[in-house]
Amino acid sequence: MKAFFLFFLTLAGIYSAWAAPLFIGYYPDWGKWHKPAYTVDKVPYEKLTHVLWSFITPDTDGSLRGDAADDPSALDEMVALGHAAGTKVIVSLGGGGQSENFVPVASDDALRQKFIANLVQFVADHNLDGLDMDWEWEYNPVPDADTIAYNKLLTELRAALPEGKTLSAALPCSQYYGKFFTPEVLVKNLDWLGFMTYDITGDWDDKAMFDSPLYPHSGYTTWSWEQTHDYWKKRGVPTEKMVFGIPSFGFQFEGATGPGTDFTKGTAKQVPYKDIVANPDWEFFFDSVSVSPYGVSSTGYVTFEDPHSSAVKSRWVKDNGYAGIMVWEVSHDYIEGTGNPILDSIAVVLHNGSTDAIPYARKVRTSQQIRQQNATGKQVDALGKSVKGKPKFIRIFEP
Incomplete structure (x- = not known):
């Protein structure tokens, strides 16, 4: 593991500004409270095409609320560092659990215009390169009036932004919330649509599942990247505007013994990648059907992404002509003195298309090669024992 992480240190600094596919990283403005603090000077700008400051929200009177609105010094430093590296800097609006003021502001013509x-x-x-909408509803169903307010805000904000400034949005990956969005409005007004292909499992599920699977795997997934593409493509979103989200965190379930198993309700929680790999209690495995790493211990199960799965998914994005990858968020895989293993892996693939430089247990394969291996490969269970007619799980690290 140590040698693997050290390798990626050599990658830092070899990337300059580069074009599509997009590589977007969300920066949490609360990173300064982490221990150790994750400040704007630690962001790997040279690997990213865009960095998104998270978040600014509307106040009830249409003014701006958030750390950057109160004291923009850190944001200004980010803009200077990002632009020096050829990286665009954008502010993201809203966020999960912080979108409550969008409806009253966007529904009122005067307040909406003031906010815009x-x-x-x-x-x-602040010399920003654009804005990103992350208006997330916390209720379902969503009233038609709220969808209308969202569409008005998006359309009028697009018209008000100067030419050359981008407008994007973080959006749900499935129909559960996706059905409340209007694809025609999204496609017309957004430079890209960022699908949050994570948080696919959680405490709301009956079983502990995979969090960000590339492909469906019966009994172990409830949704996948492939299904995200199919759903939004059918609704009229072009492939070249689709950005897929990789989480740099995992979901840990107490009481579960692996994917598709029961867990203790109320215990599911997000865990940063850096904390997962630092925990010696986990034994790690890899489901090559869904392209999902996971860990099992005596007390539970964790589903997460790692450099290998992130590289496979980045290759899938590049091979299929999608707009790019976004990561939530850039502090979760930051290891002091080492860097960002997940971000580094994605950058290798998106930057030069090659996966040969990634020193991992298995060479990263194309989606076609993965499917071929699944059809012919030896099947093993989560303990590495051969089984017949069961899903295939492959060890991710040597024992």
Whole structure:
């Protein structure tokens, strides 16, 4: 593991500004409270095409609320560092659990116009390259009036932004919330659509499943990247505007013994990648059907992404002509003195298309090669014992 992480140190600094596929990283403005602190100077700008400051939200009077609105010094430092590396800097609006003021502001013509004017001025004042909408509803069903308000805000914000400034959005990956969005409005007004292909499992599930599977795997997944593409493509979203999200965190379930098993309700929680790999209690495995790493211990199960799965998924994005990859978020896989193993792995693939430079247990394969191996490969269970007619799980690390 140590040698693997050290390898990626040599990758830092070899990337310059590069074009599509997009590589987007969300920066949490609360990173300064982490121990150790994750500040804007630690962001690997040279690996990213875009870094998104998270978050600014609307206040009830249409003004801007958030750390960067109160004290923009760290944001200004990010803009300077990002632009020096050829990376675009964007502010993301809203966020999960922070979107409660969107409805009253966006539903009122005067407040909506005030909010938009404040945003456009903020973009100009801080030399930002665009805005990202992360308005997340916390209730289902969503009233038609809320969808109308979202569409008005998006359309009018697009019209108000100067030419050359981007507008994007973080969006649900499945129909559960996706059905409340209007694809025609999204496609017309957004430079890219960022699908949150994570949090696919959690405490709401009956069984502990995989969190960000590339492909479906019966009994172990409830949704996947492939299904995300199929759903939104059918609704009229072009492939070249689709960005897929890789989580740099995992979901840990107490009481579960692996994917598809029961767990103790109320115990599912997010865990940063850096904490998962630092925990010696986990024994790690890899489901090559869904392209999902996971860990099992005496007390539970964790589903997460790692450099290998992230590289496979990045290869899938590049091979199929999608717009790019976004990562939530850039502090979760940051290891002090080492860097960002997941971000580094994605950058290798998106930057030069090659996976040969990734020193891992198995060479990263194309999606076709993965499917061929699944059809002919030896099947083993989560303990590595041969079985017949059961899903295939492959060890991710040597015992």
